[in-house]
Amino acid sequence: MLRIAIQAKGRLNEDCMALLKDAGINVAASKRKLVARATDFPIEVLYLRDDDIPQAVAMGVADVGIVGLNEVAERGEAVSEVMRLGFGGCRISLAIPRDVTYTGVEWFEGKRIATSYPNVLKHYFAEKGIHAHIHEIAGSVEIAPAVGMADAIFDIVSSGGTLVQNGLREVEQVFHSEAALIAHPSLSAEQLADLEKLKFRFSSIVESRGMKYVLMNLPAEKLDEAVALMPGMRSPTVLPLAAEGWCSLHVVIPEQELWEKVEQLKALGAEGILVLALENMIR
Numbered sequence: 001m002l003r004i005a006i007q008a009k010g011r012l013n014e015d016c017m018a019l020l021k022d023a024g025i026n027v028a029a030s031k032r033k034l035v036a037r038a039t040d041f042p043i044e045v046l047y048l049r050d051d052d053i054p055q056a057v058a059m060g061v062a063d064v065g066i067v068g069l070n071e072v073a074e075r076g077e078a079v080s081e082v083m084r085l086g087f088g089g090c091r092i093s094l095a096i097p098r099d100v101t102y103t104g105v106e107w108f109e110g111k112r113i114a115t116s117y118p119n120v121l122k123h124y125f126a127e128k129g130i131h132a133h134i135h136e137i138a139g140s141v142e143i144a145p146a147v148g149m150a151d152a153i154f155d156i157v158s159s160g161g162t163l164v165q166n167g168l169r170e171v172e173q174v175f176h177s178e179a180a181l182i183a184h185p186s187l188s189a190e191q192l193a194d195l196e197k198l199k200f201r202f203s204s205i206v207e208s209r210g211m212k213y214v215l216m217n218l219p220a221e222k223l224d225e226a227v228a229l230m231p232g233m234r235s236p237t238v239l240p241l242a243a244e245g246w247c248s249l250h251v252v253i254p255e256q257e258l259w260e261k262v263e264q265l266k267a268l269g270a271e272g273i274l275v276l277a278l279e280n281m282i283r
């Protein structure tokens, strides 16, 4: 039996719920309950504030958790990072009022900076040899410069919309974050076995996201050239076709490369190209 902590509400909650569901783990999404037991996997879900997840996992209140690496870095708790999950991408950045001239990181010398990430910022400034006044505030960090509480902020940036709305400009990207699965450093053998299962399911989902399954008919003589276009793929599936001199080729292509590869395959004479979503890729 594993107890997993996930964010009760906020930017990671929906993606976490979707990941669990895709992994065949169904839990009541009741936001009012603190704990929910899955019906089909030995797991219990604990809904917490993201800021509290690293400590809950370090203390063993939860055995594992899904949380942004930003929170893991800030809290400095003893947890192990099991795997990155490919969602919840954001950065923690320094931002200053739009109209102020920025001269480089020395600009921050002696300035007042509002943040909810004081430890990450202290570490960064120590590295750069900058002395600044760090004001820790819990929320609405982005309004601090406008109300005269600070000269700059250090906060999460995702789309950048919040900065624009508040007349701020991102000048240094300090920490790049995404959601990760973290674990208590000493789990029982039984829990480790459950964690392995969970990791296996999560990995196949994370790997298949952003991949497309592509089928096409190809002149058999072009097969070697087509296969050479797909470096890094294990040998693709090739099936003979009834029509002499033709074969059917099946490949998995990362979404970012899809159109480029499809155009190259078409140029080789591929026909009847079908692009399908890939639900799961089990290695």
Ligand code: PRP
Binding pocket: 010, 011, 139, 141, 142, 155, 156, 157, 158, 159, 160, 161, 162, 163
């Ligand atoms: C963060 C941050 C900004 C916003 C930035 O808050 O504090 O307000 O996201 O996102 P954007 O660049 O897409 O506009 P979050 O929603 O994580 O809430 P929290 O600070 O209360 O955890």
Ligand code: ZN
Binding pocket: 050, 051
């Ligand atoms: Zn938060």
